[in-house]
Amino acid sequence: MGKKQLIMEKAVELFAQQGFELTSVQQITEHCGISKGAFYLSFKSKDELIIALIDQFMSQMISDTDYQVTKNQNDEKTLYEFYFTMFKSSQKHSNFAKILMKEQSQSFNKELVSKFHHYDRLLEKTILTMMEGLFGEKIENTKHDLVYCIKGFISIYSELILFNNVPVNLEQLAHSLVEKTNLLATQITTPFVTKEIFQLKRLSHEEVTKDQLLEILEQSLSEAEELLEQESLSLLKQHLLEPSLSQVLIEGLLKNIQGYPNCKWIAYLLRNYFALEFTENK
Template identity: 30%
Template sequence: MTNKKQLIIEKALHLFASKGFESTSIQEITDACGISKGSFYLSFKSKDELLVSIFEYFFSKISKRFTELDTIQRVSPKEKFHQLLVIQFEEIERHADFILMQIREQTNPLNKDMTELLASMQEHHHTILHKIFVDTYGKDVQPYVADLIVMVKGLIHGYIEIILTHRQQLNTNELSVFIMERIDDLVLSLLSKQPQPFLSLSMLDKSLLQNAAHSSPRQDLLQEVLDCRNSTIDNDILVTLDVIAEELKKDKPRTPVIKGMLANLVEDKDMLALQQKLMTYVTNQTD
């Protein structure tokens, strides 16, 4: 990653966390970086591409810490598991404002790149957990790995919610020790009682693939509107696209409102393709 790209990511991260993704303009990002819009577009095609890069940036940082931890020979598998939990909680606390922004604006659709990235991150996380469960508890735990992954993720997410929504400062080391003890209890119970596993790893993989493939025509169209919004500086077009985007975010968009906005796009040749797609969309709506 170039120094300029990293600068843009770090400045945008701060702005998104404080103002929100939708409320932050590319102009504000370039002003914070001390660069021109042209320089920004040499690094990122749009604000959405920048958001994907921010997630990739997070992912690479966490993955690097996991990889470094895994290469330490003198650390036991259980201690690696404990440190893996600590790393997750530390990164959540470090970027709490940005994560909360994403939760607040989760009505926005995920574009294809973001969906594929999140699915890849999930798959990577599952692979790490799978390995560390077997390394820590032995091959006998293999049949229950899928169930353990789901249960442990649920346990972790409960504490993440406390960290984020209540902004509660928790001792990440003590919390990770406590969770490890609960995981020990889970594994001991499963190995002693040997119930029939409820999930399989193939079921988890199938779920990830389905999530990655899921996208509605309205979401795809909204994503195009947002992409076009990020690439124009015409104030009239910006207002028009904002109105259309707000309608497309609704469960039942008001097609007359969208149709009424389309005339504003006709004279801009860069918007003609989008205008035609929007016209097709409103024409095909029956509700």
């Protein structure tokens, strides 16, 4: 295990016990058995460490969920895979999931709050895309409200699982929430969250930048082992620098890479980035 990963894993143990605010760099280094100098070679500050942990957890959870949604798009299994993958990820990383649920309501650190909002927005986009694909025009007036209902399900049941030691059958939970979601999607007629409210909330947060995408793309390229993976990433990078590919070809390249574990996150980000770019240029 590398030094950076060791620090992250040991820090999570302390954060789970004490929270972000009460855990010091000194405590983290003592828990890891390293010097402060070794810590600062990996992270500039405790806040940078926290951001890295949030990125690691949230990017994996959202990209895994998005992969299941796009793989089964418009299929009857889509909703089930969405819920099952979401709760499976939270259960697998339960310590950090607990920390996030507590800290999101307590943090006054602007950078952390911004990061929480960023991933919340990405989750909303995945849910909205899924619901539009499954129900189409039937939910045109209620789809934004449904996004918040689904987020509510995730929050409430995650809290039940993580903080109350309730024995959980994830398959049963996923099936139960699929039934509830289908019922809401087919029966809701009076939404509260309108398109205007939804867009107003989202406008207050920044989109991922081209430079950030290029950085993540380079990392994915360095880890790519298969020829198809390498060639697809290279073409996507080239298009990002000098747009020349059609939307259909871009979608094909994204499908080529989204099945590779190290490419799920960049595939998710690029799909959203190019979709926005295409909409703006129409």
